[in-house]
Amino acid sequence: MPKIRTSRTKPPPEGYEDIADVLEDYEKKMRDAENESHEGKRKAESVWPIMRISHARSRYIYDLYYKRELISRELYDWLIKQKYADADLIAKWKKQGYEKLCCVRCIQTRDMNFQGSTCICRVPKAVLKKGTVVECPHCGCRGCSSGD
Amino acid sequence: MPAKHDINKVGEESSDFPILTLADGLTGLGSNPYLRMSKQEFGSECKICNRPFTVFRWNPGEGSRWKKTEVCTTCSKIKGVCQTCLLDLEFGLPVQVRDAALGRKNGAPSSDINKQFYIQNLEKQMENSPDGMTFDSEQANRAGRELLKGMARTDPHYKRNRPHICSFFVKGDCKRGAECPFRHEIPEENGLQKQNIQDRYYGKNDPVAKKILGKVAAEKGMVAPADKSVTTLVLLGLPECTDADVRTAMIFSCPFVSPNEIKSISMIAASHCAFVNLINRPLAERAAEALSAQSGIEVQGKKVRVVWGKSRPGKGKGKAAATEGEGAGGAEAVEA
Numbered sequence: 001m002p003k004i005r006t007s008r009t010k011p012p013p014e015g016y017e018d019i020a021d022v023l024e025d026y027e028k029k030m031r032d033a034e035n036e037s038h039e040g041k042r043k044a045e046s047v048w049p050i051m052r053i054s055h056a057r058s059r060y061i062y063d064l065y066y067k068r069e070l071i072s073r074e075l076y077d078w079l080i081k082q083k084y085a086d087a088d089l090i091a092k093w094k095k096q097g098y099e100k101l102c103c104v105r106c107i108q109t110r111d112m113n114f115q116g117s118t119c120i121c122r123v124p125k126a127v128l129k130k131g132t133v134v135e136c137p138h139c140g141c142r143g144c145s146s147g148d
Numbered sequence: 149m150p151a152k153h154d155i156n157k158v159g160e161e162s163s164d165f166p167i168l169t170l171a172d173g174l175t176g177l178g179s180n181p182y183l184r185m186s187k188q189e190f191g192s193e194c195k196i197c198n199r200p201f202t203v204f205r206w207n208p209g210e211g212s213r214w215k216k217t218e219v220c221t222t223c224s225k226i227k228g229v230c231q232t233c234l235l236d237l238e239f240g241l242p243v244q245v246r247d248a249a250l251g252r253k254n255g256a257p258s259s260d261i262n263k264q265f266y267i268q269n270l271e272k273q274m275e276n277s278p279d280g281m282t283f284d285s286e287q288a289n290r291a292g293r294e295l296l297k298g299m300a301r302t303d304p305h306y307k308r309n310r311p312h313i314c315s316f317f318v319k320g321d322c323k324r325g326a327e328c329p330f331r332h333e334i335p336e337e338n339g340l341q342k343q344n345i346q347d348r349y350y351g352k353n354d355p356v357a358k359k360i361l362g363k364v365a366a367e368k369g370m371v372a373p374a375d376k377s378v379t380t381l382v383l384l385g386l387p388e389c390t391d392a393d394v395r396t397a398m399i400f401s402c403p404f405v406s407p408n409e410i411k412s413i414s415m416i417a418a419s420h421c422a423f424v425n426l427i428n429r430p431l432a433e434r435a436a437e438a439l440s441a442q443s444g445i446e447v448q449g450k451k452v453r454v455v456w457g458k459s460r461p462g463k464g465k466g467k468a469a470a471t472e473g474e475g476a477g478g479a480e481a482v483e484a
Contacts, residue, residue, distance in 0.1 A: 040323070114186065
């Protein structure tokens with residue numbers, strides 16, 4: 001969640017104007033998702049849309065800096081500091097095997113039923129038993145293994 | 149020793165391994181012989197004694213739901229039942245069926261403080277006994293064992309490990325579609341829906357047991373007469389005995405019948421039979437089921453056949469056969 005900007009805050013680094021529209025779009029979507037009614041949804045299900053938008057926005061900034069190299073280091077650091085992107089998640093994406101990771105909680109082995117295991121969404125589709133429908137309770141991920 | 153006043157002193161159950169029937173770990177789909185179980189100490193309260201106990205959870209395999217233990221090992225040992233399905237460990241039959249066939253008395257109290265006291269005492273017994281087991285009732289006798297073996301199913305009942313039926317699907321508004329982990333089926337109307345874990349444990353009002361006992365009774369020709377006013381059971385081929393002997397035998401083999409619930413007993417010495425009038429119809433049905441499961445009643449060391457009394461022709465249906473035990477007895481004796 002980005003910080004609120006007032007007249008006293010420092011202006012954003014150069015190049016921000018170019019991506020401001022996209023970020024504003026994400027913010028609008030996020031607001032809609034937050035205000036959406038939770039009626040008829042399961043307990044776990046209600047946060048999924050929020051997780052999804054947060055993931056998409058992090059992905060957008062990650063791509064801009066690391067893949068497409070369109071923004072400066074300065075702007076990237078500023079965006080991270082303002083929490084436009086999830087720094088922990090991006091840190092994982094840089095590692096091999098975690099390129100598509102959905103959320104950091106899904107690789108937190110301590111939260112799982114069995115010692116040292118991860119979320120079901122981390123299991124490659126080829127290894128899953130036939131007929132298993134994956135929809136992880138943390139973020140609604142349907143599979144984020146790098147091999148898929 | 150009196151029961152503990154403080155709930156914190158009542159204690160808890162802790163165990164290393166659950167007491168289960170085989171079928172709870174199987175799916176019948178060529179399943180993996182190895183199971184991974186998780187153990188959680190003080191996981192939840194026992195559904196019978198309300199004390200915290202060690203909960204075990206496992207998934208039997210493909211096409212089945214996650215299962216967990218519902219009652220503590222103490223409660224399970226007391227009755228000799230599975231911690232999950234509450235069926236008898238040896239025969240896989242409901243407690244009510246087993247107890248009816250063996251003529252066992254339900255000794256476990258179900259009220260709060262009595263229950264605590266009872267469990268406290270039995271736990272002490274278990275500590276002292278060499279095999280760590282206590283059965284509040286004696287071992288099954290051989291005849292009873294044979295009977296139960298006949299009633300028990302030979303193959304494991306895999307179907308009970310399936311997921312539960314989706315309640316939203318039944319209402320017609322399940323939005324999860326293929327993702328739904330529950331079963332999308334319309335439940336069958338077979339009267340087995342209303343089951344209660346407490347009743348199953350104590351062996352009363354168990355619809356499954358009623359079905360099994362009813363089937364056994366029907367096989368042995370003990371179909372309850374359609375006339376609801378009949379509450380009489382007829383004992384045929386009695387040895388020389390008094391009505392006190394019959395009363396004792398009745399209470400001994402049907403422990404749920406208390407002495408004042410036997411309305412009257414009329415003996416017909418000449419034709420070696422007796423008419424036992426019970427106080428109401430449900431009790432009579434239960435006694436008939438239990439006695440047919442035991443294949444008769446033992447009076448003075450002799451097995452005696454039991455059949456239902458007949459409704460009296462000519463008389464008004466409102467008038468219970470039991471009300472005129474003596475007169476009715478005479479008339480029916482000739483028929484029988």
